[in-house]
Amino acid sequence: MDATKSRPGAADRYDPQAIEKKWQAKWEADQLYRTPDDAPGGRPKWYALTMLPYTSGDLHIGHWFAMSPSDAAARYRRMTVYNVLFPMGFDAFGLPAENAAIKNGAHPAEWTFANVEHMRAQLKLMGAMFDWSREVITASPDYYRWTQWWFLQLLKHDLAYKKKASVWWCPKDQTVLANEQVVDGKCERCETVVAKRDLEQWFFRITKYADELLDFSGLEWTDQVASMQRNWIGRSEGAHLSFGLDVAGVDTKEITVFTTRPDTVFGVSFFVLAPEHPLVEQITTPEQRAAVQAYVNAARKESEIDRLSTEREKTGVFTGAYVTNRFNGKPVPVWIADYVLATYGTGAVMGVPGHDQRDFDFAKKYGLPIIPVFKHPDWDGGELTAALPHGGTMINSGPLDGTPDEIAVATAIKYAEEQAFGKGAVTYRLRDWLISRQRMWGAPIPVIYCDDHDAVPVPEKDLPVLLPDDAEFCPTGESPLTYHQGFLNTTCPTCGKPAKRETDTMDTFMCSSWYQMRYIDPHNEERPFSRELARKWLPVDQYTGGAEHAVMHLLYTRFFTKAARDMGIVEPGEPMVRLFNQGQILGPDGQRMSKSRGNVVAPDSQVERWGADTFRAYLMFLGPWDQGGPYDASGITGIYRWLNRAWNAVTAHVPVGAQPAAPETRALRRWTHKTIKKVTEDIEDVHFNTMIAAMMEFTNELIRLRESGAEVDGDAWREAVESLALLLAPPCPHIAEELWQRLGKPYSVHTQPWPKYDEALARADEVEVAVQVNGKVRDRLLLPLDAPEDVARARALESASVSAHVAGKEIARVIYVPNRLLNIVVKG
RNA sequence: GCCGGGGUGGCGGAACUGGCAUACGCAGCGGACUUAAAAUCCGCCGGUCGCAAGACCUUGUGGGUUCGAGUCCCACCCCCGGUACCA
Numbered sequence: 052m053d054a055t056k057s058r059p060g061a062a063d064r065y066d067p068q069a070i071e072k073k074w075q076a077k078w079e080a081d082q083l084y085r086t087p088d089d090a091p092g093g094r095p096k097w098y099a100l101t102m103l104p105y106t107s108g109d110l111h112i113g114h115w116f117a118m119s120p121s122d123a124a125a126r127y128r129r130m131t132v133y134n135v136l137f138p139m140g141f142d143a144f145g146l147p148a149e150n151a152a153i154k155n156g157a158h159p160a161e162w163t164f165a166n167v168e169h170m171r172a173q174l175k176l177m178g179a180m181f182d183w184s185r186e187v188i189t190a191s192p193d194y195y196r197w198t199q200w201w202f203l204q205l206l207k208h209d210l211a212y213k214k215k216a217s218v219w220w221c222p223k224d225q226t227v228l229a230n231e232q233v234v235d236g237k238c239e240r241c242e243t244v245v246a247k248r249d250l251e252q253w254f255f256r257i258t259k260y261a262d263e264l265l266d267f268s269g270l271e272w273t274d275q276v277a278s279m280q281r282n283w284i285g286r287s288e289g290a291h292l293s294f295g296l297d298v299a300g301v302d303t304k305e306i307t308v309f310t311t312r313p314d315t316v317f318g319v320s321f322f323v324l325a326p327e328h329p330l331v332e333q334i335t336t337p338e339q340r341a342a343v344q345a346y347v348n349a350a351r352k353e354s355e356i357d358r359l360s361t362e363r364e365k366t367g368v369f370t371g372a373y374v375t376n377r378f379n380g381k382p383v384p385v386w387i388a389d390y391v392l393a394t395y396g397t398g399a400v401m402g403v404p405g406h407d408q409r410d411f412d413f414a415k416k417y418g419l420p421i422i423p424v425f426k427h428p429d430w431d432g433g434e435l436t437a438a439l440p441h442g443g444t445m446i447n448s449g450p451l452d453g454t455p456d457e458i459a460v461a462t463a464i465k466y467a468e469e470q471a472f473g474k475g476a477v478t479y480r481l482r483d484w485l486i487s488r489q490r491m492w493g494a495p496i497p498v499i500y501c502d503d504h505d506a507v508p509v510p511e512k513d514l515p516v517l518l519p520d521d522a523e524f525c526p527t528g529e530s531p532l533t534y535h536q537g538f539l540n541t542t543c544p545t546c547g548k549p550a551k552r553e554t555d556t557m558d559t560f561m562c563s564s565w566y567q568m569r570y571i572d573p574h575n576e577e578r579p580f581s582r583e584l585a586r587k588w589l590p591v592d593q594y595t596g597g598a599e600h601a602v603m604h605l606l607y608t609r610f611f612t613k614a615a616r617d618m619g620i621v622e623p624g625e626p627m628v629r630l631f632n633q634g635q636i637l638g639p640d641g642q643r644m645s646k647s648r649g650n651v652v653a654p655d656s657q658v659e660r661w662g663a664d665t666f667r668a669y670l671m672f673l674g675p676w677d678q679g680g681p682y683d684a685s686g687i688t689g690i691y692r693w694l695n696r697a698w699n700a701v702t703a704h705v706p707v708g709a710q711p712a713a714p715e716t717r718a719l720r721r722w723t724h725k726t727i728k729k730v731t732e733d734i735e736d737v738h739f740n741t742m743i744a745a746m747m748e749f750t751n752e753l754i755r756l757r758e759s760g761a762e763v764d765g766d767a768w769r770e771a772v773e774s775l776a777l778l779l780a781p782p783c784p785h786i787a788e789e790l791w792q793r794l795g796k797p798y799s800v801h802t803q804p805w806p807k808y809d810e811a812l813a814r815a816d817e818v819e820v821a822v823q824v825n826g827k828v829r830d831r832l833l834l835p836l837d838a839p840e841d842v843a844r845a846r847a848l849e850s851a852s853v854s855a856h857v858a859g860k861e862i863a864r865v866i867y868v869p870n871r872l873l874n875i876v877v878k879g
Numbered sequence: 880g881c882c883g884g885g886g887u888g889g890c891g892g893a894a895c896u897g898g899c900a901u902a903c904g905c906a907g908c909g910g911a912c913u914u915a916a917a918a919u920c921c922g923c924c925g926g927u928c929g930c931a932a933g934a935c936c937u938u939g940u941g942g943g944u945u946c947g948a949g950u951c952c953c954a955c956c957c958c959c960g961g962u963a964c965c966a
Contacts, residue, residue: 105966146965218964229964275883279961282882356962360880394963481963488964559966599960601883634884635960643959672904674892678885679959686891689904695919741893744903751903758920821899826947828899852933866946872898876946 065698067662071785075178083799084180088587090134097133098588099125100567100627102596102604103140103187106166107147110173111644112670112682113597115654116636119667120676120739121595122179123781127734128593129180130780130805136588137180138570140187141167144195144493144559146229152492152524159492160520163190173655178663178784180801185573189562194569195494196515197579198562201611202486202497203508208618210256213506216485217327217351220248224527227489236352240528246351252487253496253555257610261286261479263624264609271629273677276601283602285480287311290464292401292473294322294383295375301333306374309396309478312406313467314459316378317448318424320414321402322385323367326350327393334385336371343368343387350389358389365390365413377472379449388413396478404438411438424448425456484607486558491522491530493556501543501550510544516552530554560604564611567591567626585621594627598677601632631737634679636670641681652682664783665691671739671782693747694786697779700753701772701790708762716764722752723771724813727806730778739782746778777806822847823874824856832873840867847873 078084090096101121104114125137148159155162167188174181187194205211219228221238222245232239257264261284267277289311296306306324310316324331326347335343346368350358357363367388374383383401390409391400404414405423414421421435427443445454454462467473487496495516497509509516519538522531532538532554543550565579571588572580590612596604612626637643638650645651657666669690674680709716726749733742753771756763773794779787780800791800815836820843822830830850834843844865847853853875860877867873 102966107966142966227964230962231965279883283962285882356880359962362880485963490964558964563966597960597966598884599966602961603963604966632960637959641958672891680885680891683891683905686905692919693904699919740891741903744893747903754920819899823899823947826898831899864946866898868898872947874898874946 063702065695065786067664067694067785068659070789071178071663074785074788075175078178078799081799083801084137084182085184086134086136086138086182088584094132094134096588097125097128097135097593098567098571098591099128099135099137099593100570100591100595101137101139102594102600103142103189103563103566104170105145105147106141106143106163106170106190108162108166108169109651110170110654112652112654112657113636113644114174115177115666116670116673116679117595117597117633118174118179119177119782120633120671120737122177122181122784123667123671123739124593124595124734124737126180126781126784126801127805129801130777130803135180136185136570137182138185138187138573139174139179139181139183140185140566140570141170141189142559142563142566143167143188143190144556144562146490146492148492149490149524149528153526153528156524158520158522160190160518163492164188176655176658176663177667180784185570187566187569187573189494189559189566190492192515192517193576195562197569198494198557198565199497199509199514199516200511200579201561201565202494202557203511203514204618204620205255205614206508208614210259210614211253211486212256213251213253215249216252216254217247217249218252218489219245221245224529226528226530228528230354233354236354244352246348248351250487250489252485254483254485255610255614257484257606258479258481260610260613261481263613264481264606269628270625273630273632276605276630276632279601280606283481283606287478287480289313289460289476289478290467290473291397291476292316292467293377294401295377296330296334296372297375298334298372301330303330303333306330306399307397307473308399308401309476310401312403312460313473314445314451314454314463315403315406315424316376316401316463316467317445317451318403318405318422319376319383319401320404320420320422321410321417322374322383323388323391323400323402323413324370324385325391325393325398326387326389328387328398331370331387334370334372339369339371343370346387346389353389355392358392361409365409365416367413367417369417377470378467384419386417394482395480405435406438408438411435422447425459481606484558484610486561487555488558489530489554490556491518491524491532493559494562495532495538496553496555496557498553499541499543499550500553501546501548503548504543504545506553507543507545507550513544530556532556560607563604564608565615567594567608568615568621579620589621590623590625591627593629593631595631595633597635598632598679599635605630631677633676636679637681639681639683644682652684657684657687661687661691662694662785664786665694668694668743668782672743674740676737676739690743693750694783696754697746697750697775698786698790700750700757701775702793703757705757705768706760706762707765707768709764711764711766713764715761716767719756719763719767719771720812721815722749723767723774724808724810727774727778727808728810728813731805731808734781743782746775749775774806776800777803818870820870821872822850822853823872824853825876826874827856829853829856834870837869840865840869840873843867843869843873847875 101118125135129135143163148163151162152159219233221228221243223241223243233245238245265281265284290313291307291309292313293305293307296304367386370385372385374385376383402410404411404421424445424447425443426446427439430439442456445451445459464475497516499507501507519535522535524531539551541550541552568580572584608626613624615621616624640650642648669687726745729745730742776787776790787800817833818836820832820834821828829852832846857877863878864876
């Protein structure tokens with residue numbers, strides 16, 4: 052019996068469950084993935100980070116989709132030259148824990164930490180190179196102590212302050228609701244109609260960094276993310292213009308608007324305040340009071356998304372009051388309308404229906420005058436049917452008449468400044484970061500309220516302000532901190548008199564704004580991290596995570612880093628140099644996977660059935676990583692078959708004997724080097740799907756060779772199978788380790804240098820070139836690499852199918868793209 | 880609504896910088912091996928017409944630029960993410 056064709060015995064078959072368990076245990080025992088702060092041999096650092104999971108309970112297929120390619124990339128970096136830090140932790144504060152607590156009557160900590168245990172065990176099945184000695188859990192006191200410390204630093208540097216802001220309020224449950232808890236304007240628990248209510252809350256001055264946050268130079272982030280963040284920040288240049296106010300009994304004598312079109316100020320025919328604007332109540336006349344009150348109440352029940360819809364018909368109510376347009380002395384009626392937001396600009400806008408479509412629609416509806424202030428060349432001077440676009444020169448504008456469009460804004464600002472009616476200004480859509488949450492399961496804001504000393508920061512030595520472990524949850528969702536006497540009552544750090552603690556906790560985005568700094572020194576009890584280690588490891592070299600975090604989380608962490616830099620805590624001004632946002636994996640029904648929808652595919656069952664390596668590779672193979680999409684498990688068998696073929700190719704005995712110089716040897720080596728090249732480029736470019744496809748083709752070629760029974764050159768074959776084992780190491784770490792060992796190579800495959808390719812060996816000798824006549828492919832030629840045009844042309848014209856389409860016609864043009872195509876353009 | 884992304888065979892997808900559309904895999908069909916099945920290996924596999932050679936059509940829809948468009952431009956339709964208290 053021929054040894055090469057024999058069926059392998061049971062012990063020699065690919066058995067993922069056995070080898071994965073074996074190697075995971077060995078790696079852990081050897082601490083293979085423990086990252087030293089100083090690597091021997093002066094290997095440069097590489098900080099690879101993937102977004103930490105929320106402690107939802109079960110590891111989701113989406114976590115594997117996010118983490119296993121990140122792990123492959125980190126492993127690849129490790130095999131090149133780097134000392135790679137690849138930590139993992141848990142985002143453990145947040146609303147779902149409270150919902151679970153209300154439902155089960157248990158403390159959120161119980162639910163959360165049980166979830167951590169379970170999820171960590173699930174994560175370990177992945178066989179990733181996480182350094183678990185650096186694990187961080189944001190809800191543990193030794194972490195949130197430092198989250199509180201950050202709050203105090205920001206407060207100290209005037210980057211934190213208090214002001215009123217509105218929140219959704221359920222009058223029946225007496226509790227604040229998150230946006231997602233409001234469904235069709237009703238409380239999701241009790242279906243009571245909800246409305247906004249104003250509360251005193253803490254803010255961070257992220258707007259101070261707005262301009263700096265617009266600067267992405269030095270960052271290797273995708274254009275999509277940069278563009279989304281730029282639009283979110285929404286920088287607008289224009290002017291603040293003040294309008295005179297003279298209402299009996301009202302002290303305020305002017306109202307300021309922000310406008311990007313100060314040049315149209317002579318065309319103002321109405322004035323609009325946000326319904327929440329503090330002056331509304333004061334200036335409304337008795338006749339208008341009822342209508343205004345009703346409109347304000349209705350506006351408090353609307354979401355911002357609805358209010359800002361440009362599709363919806365504009366509505367508003369006249370307050371009965373007037374302001375004076377200081378530019379021409381004319382009175383202007385003051386309206387309120389829900390499309391004006393209190394949180395943008397000054398919460399007041401001037402209505403110029405001649406040159407703004409929204410204002411035009413509003414004026415038409417309410418019969419307000421339309422005064423054009425530019426003589427647009429396309430406008431015949433008749434009645435307008437829409438707002439006029441930019442263009443022309445100024446009219447109806449007193450001293451500014453005749454100013455051309457191009458310099459109108461600058462001229463108007465200069466005039467306003469001279470007359471002291473206003474000045475040039477920049478406004479941002481970005482708002483300061485509201486961090487107060489009226490919830491229990493978050494890091495308590497370390498502030499104490501004293502009758503004599505107002506808001507007093509908790510001294511750093513008294514941190515952490517611990518969450519009580521005996522909190523009781525009402526079914527209403529009210530924060531238990533507000534009635535927990537032990538937590539609430541304390542003494543003032545300044546005077547020692549009885550005082551009350553702040554009962555609000557911090558937004559969980561705060562926990563995740565600095566966790567990348569804690570991983571570098573996770574057990575430090577003196578400070579959040581040491582300066583020396585920060586200098587060594589920061590910033591993160593490669594960050595990956597879901598596209599859903601493209602704006603908020605990533606803007607917050609950028610802000611935190613900039614603030615930390617200005618406070619002298621860290622050196623770099625950006626947290627992450629490279630960013631990659633992977634797509635979201637959906638349920639087989641195309642919907643977001645969730646327990647309530649019943650469309651969750653559990654990773655554990657996939658791993659049990661196919662093994663972690665197969666599942667990892669399948670997730671990478673599914674499609675481009677930045678796209679995501681519905682999960683369909685039916686193709687996974689293809690990956691399993693491939694790994695079996697790879698196993699057989701590497702472990703099989705193949706007859707040796709061909710000469711090194713034989714064309715077959717050259718062909719085998721070409722496959723090897725071509726594959727190393729493709730895999731290297733794809734992993735660098737984050738194209739995991741085509742990386743796997745290239746390895747499949749290579750494997751198929753090796754199987755074909757083996758099946759043919761032909762003799763191969765021993766060195767070339769060894770180079771091929773050893774390369775395959777090395778290339779498998781990032782995506783499929785377990786089978787790679789096992790094959791490497793079976794090849795008789797030294798442990799571990801994961802500490803080997805990444806294979807190098809030889810460009811000359813990877814190159815093909817001959818290429819197929821398409822021959823087109825008038826853009827239609829008529830034949831294909833096998834030509835030597837980089838064949839000159841005349842050779843290609845002569846060969847093409849020899850072809851019967853080509854000459855049939857060229858015969859009797861005049862060749863007008865020939866386009867030749869070497870190694871690709873020859874296009875003959877004929878006339879007649 | 881607004882901002883960002885996407886739409887290619889029955890399915891997931893590939894295609895350098897505008898140059899052979901459908902790589903790789905799944906499913907399906909046919910064959911080899913087997914007492915049989917599984918596994919494995921080999922072959923076929925976008926559509927229409929045709930006995931065939933071949934011809935024509937095809938990348939969400941409609942238009943445009945170009946020798947040549949999945950790729951660039953204009954308009955539109957549908958799907959996904961975000962929209963500031965889900966994380």
